[in-house]
Amino acid sequence: MERRSRAVRHLCTLTLLLVCVCPLCCRASWMWLGVTSAGVPEKLGCSNLPLSHKQRDLCRKKPYLLPGIQDGAQLAIAECQSQFRYERWNCSTSQDTTVFGYELTSGTKETAFIYAVMAAGLVHAVTRSCSQGNMTECGCDGRLQGSGSAAEGWHWGGCSDHIQYGTWFSRKFIDNAAKNMSTTRGGYTLSTMNQHNTEVGRQAIHRTMSTHCRCHGVSGSCAVKTCWRTMAAFEHVGAYLKDRYEHSVQVSDRSRRKIRKKDQRGLPVDKQQLIFFNKSPNYCLEDQRRGIAGTRGRRCNRTSTGPDGCNLLCCGRGYNTHVVRNVQRCECKFVWCCYVRCRRCESMNDMHTCK
Ligand SMILES: *[C@@H]1O[C@H](CO)[C@@H](O)[C@H](O)[C@H]1NC(C)=O
Ligand SMILES: *[C@@H]1O[C@H](CO)[C@@H](O)[C@H](O)[C@H]1NC(C)=O
Numbered sequence: 001m002e003r004r005s006r007a008v009r010h011l012c013t014l015t016l017l018l019v020c021v022c023p024l025c026c027r028a029s030w031m032w033l034g035v036t037s038a039g040v041p042e043k044l045g046c047s048n049l050p051l052s053h054k055q056r057d058l059c060r061k062k063p064y065l066l067p068g069i070q071d072g073a074q075l076a077i078a079e080c081q082s083q084f085r086y087e088r089w090n091c092s093t094s095q096d097t098t099v100f101g102y103e104l105t106s107g108t109k110e111t112a113f114i115y116a117v118m119a120a121g122l123v124h125a126v127t128r129s130c131s132q133g134n135m136t137e138c139g140c141d142g143r144l145q146g147s148g149s150a151a152e153g154w155h156w157g158g159c160s161d162h163i164q165y166g167t168w169f170s171r172k173f174i175d176n177a178a179k180n181m182s183t184t185r186g187g188y189t190l191s192t193m194n195q196h197n198t199e200v201g202r203q204a205i206h207r208t209m210s211t212h213c214r215c216h217g218v219s220g221s222c223a224v225k226t227c228w229r230t231m232a233a234f235e236h237v238g239a240y241l242k243d244r245y246e247h248s249v250q251v252s253d254r255s256r257r258k259i260r261k262k263d264q265r266g267l268p269v270d271k272q273q274l275i276f277f278n279k280s281p282n283y284c285l286e287d288q289r290r291g292i293a294g295t296r297g298r299r300c301n302r303t304s305t306g307p308d309g310c311n312l313l314c315c316g317r318g319y320n321t322h323v324v325r326n327v328q329r330c331e332c333k334f335v336w337c338c339y340v341r342c343r344r345c346e347s348m349n350d351m352h353t354c355k
């Protein structure tokens, strides 16, 4: 067992080294923690993880946050794949340290979504471990305790999620040294664009929080209520960010100022808007150089008019129809006593995949 885990560690270190040998193509990212197995980051240790210098220092100072960082990255990647499961770009990841490949640095709407959802995942996971009492540095939000409105019959109580710590940590961990951010559509760099979008992600946690209450009183009369603030389930945060993605705004890249339309440059950017530089490719055809998988072989829906419809998903190339046999348990009956007996039912369904 020990030997095997050592072998795994060597293999991982080797992979990381290979990817990072050449600094120009090294786009290794902490997001890799989201595609590796639980326990691997702890085994590798802070120095062997694909982290920036600053992140490595933070990792060494607070090694107990590593599981939270990994949880956050996994949560975010799963949510990205769920939000984009019916789209041409489906948020697929690879095991190497560039994770999202080309999309991590392409400066497109997809880059914007990735940065936002990853930052939000980190806030969510770290806040959850604060609320569960796993951390000495943070816990429930105590500022509300003891206040409320006696006249209206409610007070704050229980554990309100304390997102300030998670938000602070996410900023410290992800953002580069505080740069002056542009507030208009001119003059971004990839780094300030990413920084803007990660902040949109963190704000998404803040904006989707809600208040829950529990009733007390004689036979549930709700004469007195205890209320607390909680973060939304992460799928709501994902849906919120997906909407931001669909309404994202193009800004101009400072290094290529000349080719952008001048008249738009002075327009302000809302803090809640995701921003991007480059128009997205259509993601229709495989492009290995840019790490685009294309939609060949993707399952599509013949009757849907949405993005999963065969016409849109297959980019007009047409689709193949296969008949697939489904076996299900059916006609289940409760048999006295005590088990459930079912029959096996078979059905034949059409399945369509893009040509
Ligand atoms: C995305 O689509 C590709 C085919 O284009 C497929 O191989 C991959 O499994 C899909 N990824 C996810 C996360 O659904
Ligand atoms: C908190 O700690 C417990 C026990 O160690 C663990 O089972 C749980 O997953 C942790 N929660 C989070 C959110 O890290």
Ligand SMILES: *[C@@H]1O[C@H](CO)[C@@H](O)[C@H](O)[C@H]1NC(C)=O
Pocket: 178, 179, 180
């Ligand atoms: C950011 O800009 C403000 C005013 O434009 C300036 O006072 C400040 O020093 C700048 N900060 C950095 C880190 O460049």
Ligand SMILES: *[C@@H]1O[C@H](CO)[C@@H](O)[C@H](O)[C@H]1NC(C)=O
Pocket: 301, 302, 303, 304, 305
């Ligand atoms: C295909 O799309 C239609 C219309 O949107 C929907 O009613 C149906 O459930 C979808 N079928 C599958 C297999 O997802």
